[in-house]
Amino acid sequence: MDAWVQRAAEQIAERAERxxxxxxxxxxxxGDRHGAEDCVAVVRALAPAAATVERIPCSSPDHADDVVVRLRGDGSGRLLLxxxxxxxxxxxxxAPLxxxxxxxxxxxxxDMKGGDVLALGLLRALADGGPDAPGFAEVALxxxxxxxxxxxxxxHVERFAGWDGCLCFEAGELAPDGSDAVxxxxxxxxxxxxxxxxxxxHAGAAPDRGRNALLALGVAAQAVAAQHTPTGDDRLTAVPTTLHSGDAFNVVPDAGELICDLRSDRTAAFEEVRAAVPAVVGGVTLDAQLARVWPAMDSRAATAPLLEAASALLGRPLAAAGRGGASDASHMAPAIPFTVDGLGPRGGRAHAPGEFVLEASLRPRAEVALALAQAVLAHAG
Structure with missing residues (x-):
């Protein structure tokens, strides 16, 4: 293993749990401003002393500002974390840790404070420098x-367009053969x-005078679920996730809302799912709209040489993998072809009670991130 990668990973792992x-x-x-500001205060405390901290407007209205922690050097290459x-x-x-x-x-x-910790550790390692550390012109978290x-x-995509690499720190994983994957x-x-x-x-006195929104949304949910074809060409998943309708036990509900999660290799497939929802069911009007569409990401070709170089620095294979979940890396990939995600620690139960990080994964995942950072900056040089 590369000496800088090995030494820096050990230092990151020593303080990662704390x-x-x-x-x-x-x-x-x-959406919680106070929580966001308190997190930014922690980030400031964990950032290297040489870094500058900038607040920039968030993509979503009524949110706290996002934060950029920036290092400038006298080398070449610009890397986004x-x-x-x-x-x-x-x-x-x-629940606290x-x-x-x-x-x-x-x-x-x-999801994804464990990844944030490794990204901050990588930033400190680059700031510490040393004779065998990679040089850079700019690194921003x-x-x-x-x-x-x-x-x-x-x-923020335009702000960082054209940078030499983007490393995103969503949760890490292993390949089927047990090697580290990104x-x-x-x-x-x-x-x-x-x-x-x-x-x-009135549900008891005059139920047939009503037009039941809950039943209509049930039909809509079935129509969406019928589009679910994860083994098809688009690998489309269409999953109804929440349904809210009705305010009282004895009233035919006149309104409601159904939310469905859609994933596909092709964004146009989402419009096809939307079109499958009937406009009227049992006298109830249904209005189906796409509330959010995030792009797909496929950086396999652009990152293949990068992964090969990082594997050599690690002294072990590094596998390229895919994932169904959304990530901000998907937004950055069209503007920064060398975009790699899944650099955080391994763990489980994201979005659920008992969410966890595997302590034993912190050091090897730090090694992966360090090797990729060095490979990106060497390529840029």
Whole structure:
């Protein structure tokens, strides 16, 4: 293994659990300004002293500003590190970090504060320098506060377009043969919202005078689920996830909303799913709209030489993998062809109680990130 990668990974791993505890201690659900500001305060404390910290407007309205932690050097090459500080966990269900055997369990630990900690560690390693450390012109860590529920475009793409590489620190994984894997392919992601408008009526005295929005949304959910073809050409998944309708047990519900999660290799498939929802069911009007569309990512060809160089620095193979989940890396990939994701630690139960990071994965995943950073900067030079 490359000497700088080995030494820097050891230093990152030594303090990773403590840094993760500090970041997970802050409850930061998407859209919560106070939580975001408290997270940024922790980031400032963990950033290298040589870095400058800049706040830039978030892509989503009514959110706290995003943060950029920036290092400037006298070498060549510009490298973007990418992560997010927001979680899906509401304040009342937030859990601070605790150790459970080999697991470091806490809200947002794997999605993606564990990755943020490794990105900050990489930034410190580059700032520390040394005779065998890679040189660079600029390295920036962009941490956004709205990744978990952004409905519009990501506004930062143009700011970093043309940089030499982007490393995103969503959760890591292993390849089927047990080697470390990184993500170079992601599906497009869509959110379909179906709103129903019916007619209210007394459920006991005059039920047939009503137009039941709940039943109509059930039909819509079945129509969406019928489009689910994960083994098809588009690898389309169409999953109804939430349904809200009705306010009282004895009233025919006159309104409601259905949310469905869509993933596909082709964004046009989302419009086909939307078109499959009937406009009227049992006298209830259904309005189906795509509330969010995130692009697909396929950087396999552009990153192949990078992964080969990083494998040589690691002294072990590094596998290219794909994933269905959405990520900000998908937004950056068209502007920065050398975009690699999945550089965070390994863990599980993202978006669920008991979310965890595997402590034993912190050092090897730090090695992967360091090797890729060195490969990008060497290629740029």
């Amino acid at each position: 840094d993760l505890e500090a970041l997970v201690a802050v409850s930061s659900p998407s 990418l992560g997010h500080l927001d979680t899906v966990v509401p304040h009342e269900r937030h 605790r150790r459970a055997g080999e697991q470091l369990t806490g809200s947002g630990s794997i 962009l941490l956004v506060v709205d990744e978990e529920w952004r409905t519009g475009p990501m506004v 993500i170079v392919r992601r599906k497009a992601a869509g959110t379909l919202r179906v709103r129903a408008r019916g007619v209210a009526a």
